[in-house]
Amino acid sequence: MFEKTTWIKLPRNVLVGHGVLRELSAAVEELYLSGPPLVVTSPTPNDLVGDRVREGFPDAETVVIESAGFDAVERVADAATAAESGYLIALGGGKPIDTAKMASDRLGCGFVSVPTAASHDGIVSGRSSIPEGDTRHSVAADPPLAVVADTEILAEAPWELTTAGCADIISNYTAVKDWQLANRLKNVEYSEYAGALSQMTAEMLVESSAAIKPGFEESAWLVAKALVSSGVAMSIAGSSRPASGAEHLISHRLDRLVPGEALHGHQVGVAAIVTEYLHSGERGEWADIRDALDDLDAPTTADGLGIDDDTFLEAVTTAHTIRDRYTILGDGVSEAAAIEAATFTGVV
Ligand SMILES: NC(=O)C1=CN([C@@H]2O[C@H](COP(=O)(O)OP(=O)(O)OC[C@H]3O[C@@H](n4cnc5c(N)ncnc54)[C@H](O)[C@@H]3O)[C@@H](O)[C@H]2O)C=CC1
Ligand SMILES: O=C(CO)COP(=O)(O)O
Ligand SMILES: [Zn+2]
Numbered sequence: 001m002f003e004k005t006t007w008i009k010l011p012r013n014v015l016v017g018h019g020v021l022r023e024l025s026a027a028v029e030e031l032y033l034s035g036p037p038l039v040v041t042s043p044t045p046n047d048l049v050g051d052r053v054r055e056g057f058p059d060a061e062t063v064v065i066e067s068a069g070f071d072a073v074e075r076v077a078d079a080a081t082a083a084e085s086g087y088l089i090a091l092g093g094g095k096p097i098d099t100a101k102m103a104s105d106r107l108g109c110g111f112v113s114v115p116t117a118a119s120h121d122g123i124v125s126g127r128s129s130i131p132e133g134d135t136r137h138s139v140a141a142d143p144p145l146a147v148v149a150d151t152e153i154l155a156e157a158p159w160e161l162t163t164a165g166c167a168d169i170i171s172n173y174t175a176v177k178d179w180q181l182a183n184r185l186k187n188v189e190y191s192e193y194a195g196a197l198s199q200m201t202a203e204m205l206v207e208s209s210a211a212i213k214p215g216f217e218e219s220a221w222l223v224a225k226a227l228v229s230s231g232v233a234m235s236i237a238g239s240s241r242p243a244s245g246a247e248h249l250i251s252h253r254l255d256r257l258v259p260g261e262a263l264h265g266h267q268v269g270v271a272a273i274v275t276e277y278l279h280s281g282e283r284g285e286w287a288d289i290r291d292a293l294d295d296l297d298a299p300t301t302a303d304g305l306g307i308d309d310d311t312f313l314e315a316v317t318t319a320h321t322i323r324d325r326y327t328i329l330g331d332g333v334s335e336a337a338a339i340e341a342a343t344f345t346g347v348v
């Protein structure tokens with residue numbers, strides 16, 4: 001009997017451009033949601049844009065979270081229940097968006113993503129990445145019903161948030177290689193379509209790198225569109241595989257070892273230089289990845305992340321324990337191999 005099923009969940013309305021925040025209530029109206037919204041945000045985005053969002057929704061309540069985690073998800077779910085909210089509006093970077101994504105899943109209601117930073121592809125995806133203890137859960141959730149990414153706001157965010165978004169996209173190169181490897185060695189299901197979309201997104205971003213410079217709204221536009229496309233690849237795959245491989249495991253480990261030291265995208269970018277070396281050796285494309293990151297103003301060394309060499313190497317050798325996801329790290333890279341890869345590539 002034929003048993004294959006594909007169920008692709010995508011946002012219904014995606015708006016990227018100058019001033020599109022003004023269209024937020026129109027975009028929401030088209031979704032036929034009922035009840036007042038709960039705005040889920042973090043302190044800085046709330047200060048910067050919260051009032052402009054609430055202008056369009058006079059009956060909205062707001063919950064401000066300081067960090068992502070299961071506690072924050074509970075707080076949001078409780079606030080939504082108390083306010084009898086019909087849906088959530090996630091406003092900010094990855095933390096409020098991931099938290100709202102999980103809370104909406106818990107509540108069985110929809111959510112709308114209003115990113116204030118083009119810092120990574122979780123702003124569009126159907127995955128929540130939630131830390132707990134020493135591990136991190138990549139939790140399946142529904143993607144946003146709508147994404148409203150105002151490039152005027154994204155362009156005013158600190159430049160490093162945009163370069164982090166670029167690096168998160170560049171890491172798709174190694175993520176796809178890890179996915180293909182897992183397909184060959186572990187029979188993990190691979191989607192040609194999602195893999196090709198993810199890789200093409202990284203290639204297009206690198207080709208546009210000359211136009212990605214601070215102070216230009218076009219840069220925010222190019223990066224936001226790439227983040228949407230990467231998020232769509234994850235939705236097609238039904239997993240974060242197209243955009244998260246060994247380089248993400250290393251980054252998640254760094255989040256445990258040195259929380260808050262560097263941005264997610266910057267960590268995965270530097271880690272991708274090392275994992276590309278692990279995949280293909282001296283003549284691999286690690287130098288192309290490093291140069292692309294450098295062109296986009298993203299860090300290319302542990303030092304550039306503000307992380308000492310030993311901690312970075314510890315993350316490389318222990319990253320395979322983060323979750324059950326087969327990658328080039330296999331069941332662990334030896335210390336000698338980690339030192340060889342990281343020193344040869346100049347990461348440490
Ligand atoms: N679901 C997924 O697929 C993914 C989820 N993530 C998760 O997202 C989180 C990290 O996301 P980030 O966006 O880096 O963190 P974040 O939400 O903490 O934002 C980073 C910083 O930028 C500030 N910020 C945001 N917009 C700003 C603006 N316009 N102007 C000035 N400051 C602004 C925030 O206040 C915060 O201090 C992590 O929890 C990570 O695991 C990361 C990648 C993918
Ligand atoms: O960061 C991501 C994709 O860029 C999400 O990946 P995870 O599933 O590893 O959290
Ligand atoms: Zn990422």
